[in-house]
Amino acid sequence: MLGVKVYLDNAATTPLAPEVLEAMLPYLNEKFGNASSLHEWGREAREAIENARAIIAQKLNCEVSEIIFTSGGTEANNMAIKGIAFANRDKGNHIITQKTEHPCVLNACKWLEQRGFEVTYLNVDEHGMIRLEDLEAAMRKDTILVSIMHANNEIGTVQPIKEIARICNERGVYFHTDACQSFTKEALDVKRFELDLVTINAHKIHGPKGVGALVVREGTRIDPLLHGGGHEFGLRSGTENVAGIVGFGKAVEIAKPEHVLHMRKLRDLLIKRVLNEIERVKLNGHPNKRLCNNANFTFYDVDGESLVLRLDARGIATSTSSACASHKPEPSHVLLAIGLKPEEARSSLRLTLSRYNTKEEIEYAIEVLKEEVANLRRIAK
Ligand SMILES: Cc1ncc(COP(=O)(O)O)c(C=O)c1O
Incomplete structure (x- = not known):
């Protein structure tokens, strides 16, 4: 052959799926408006972003106001971990994650360790699963966040995030899951699973690179990483990547x-x-x-x-x-x-x-x- x-x-x-490219092209061309502008070009861009947000919120069963668009999975994971750490320092400084996370989670945690936070890295079994009893044993009074990925990018192991979320909710600890690899492939339901923070991105599902989102459940105390004009409900400033977001929405729609x-x-x-x-x-x-x-x-x-x-x-x-x-x-x-x-x-x-x-x-x-x-x-x- x-x-x-x-x-x-x-x-x-x-x-990139052909349908995604087709949906994006107008927003790289004649529909070039800034979604914050009041005129027709701006309104057109805003409408396109909100349409994509609605598609993604529906897929995840969360509110549209809970979707914060980012530049991808790396940024969303950094925002979840650092954003929760800094906003909840008065409650505690302990974070729990596991050894097989993506480097962007592990390195964000290491960075926080250099700034006074304590991080527990749970072991996994021979299949790459955490043990729920290890998680329960690692929980402390000052634990503020648990971050366990939904599915592993190297070996594909799918973690029991519903059970992990329950353990966290019972103790009033925020739970974040990196779902970049599982999104549209595994059941992922923000309301039913009671997830506080979920990372997703577009380029793993036939969407464009450089766009993702962090789902932030209403009422979650989190600091932004990027300060500026207050875009994305004040949590992620910066002129939106309109074409990328449109492509992300289309990729989700056709999965x-x-x-x-x-x-x-x-x-x-x-x-x-x-x-x-x-x-x-x-x-x-x-x-x-x-x-x-x-x-x-x-x-x-x-x-x-x-x-x-x-x-x-x-x-x-x-x-x-x-x-x-x-x-x-x-x-x-x-x-x-x-x-x-x-x-x-x-x-x-x-x-x-x-x-x-x-x-x-x-x-x-x-x-x-x-x-x-x-x-x-x-x-x-
Ligand atoms: C599990 C996981 N998390 C995070 C990322 C990073 O996402 P991005 O490439 O959008 O920054 C990836 C992809 O490389 C991934 O597989």
Whole structure:
């Protein structure tokens, strides 16, 4: 299959949906108004933003006034963690998170530690799950925030956020969840799950890069990160990214449950065949509580980076660990946290699917994977 291109790195980012691009284009062109302006151009932009906000609020079952648009998941996570920390300092200075969070959560917490906050990093089990009893034991009188991601970006493990939220609510502690990977793929209901803060972004769901949102439940005490003209209900100043927000809304509107079923079917095929047809391989992450589009394997005696490059040379995009960390030589902190040895972590490969992948693409990827794993093992001997 010469010239074949198979994109299997959708946890890093997804291709823009054609409908999303079409919806965005007018706002990069003739509909260029500033949403704060009173004239027709301004009103047109404001209407477009509010339309997107309504679509997203409906999907999440929250109020429109609870959606704060940001520049993406990184900003929303920073805002949730630092914003809660600084606004609630009089109540306490203890935060609970876990070891397999995205670096933007972990590094925001480390930054707060340098400024007098205390952070507990919960361990996870061999599947990447926190233990609820560990969370309960870590709770203190001065705990102000628990931040546990909904689904992991490397191994796809889905955490029990409803139960975590209940534990937090019983103690009057704010709960934040980073749902960048799970949004539109897993059930996520702000009111029913009683979530205080939720991070989402657009580029993981076939929307544009550079746009996301933090859901802030009404009554939550939070400080803004960015001060200025008071945009986004006073919580995130700065002229809104109108085209990006319109694209985000469209991406949410066109995400359908049948896409999840499609991805799950292909993921199951991929996992089953890789485990059956390749020797000395193991699946990382949870056997069933995992994202519909995630497969993460350790291929023993294979260098993960070499495998990514060999697959790339044959038109297949995959990843060793999270994209944001892949320039670093250290093994993935997530794989180490679930108990892999450094050499096992370095022998790992992540394949993440989207609604656009086909069965033929997955079958091609499996055949190439079999060949390249065998080639690398032969060389390593
Ligand atoms: C779980 C998770 N959180 C946060 C982010 C960061 O989001 P963004 O790229 O929009 O800043 C990502 C994506 O890289 C992610 O996978």
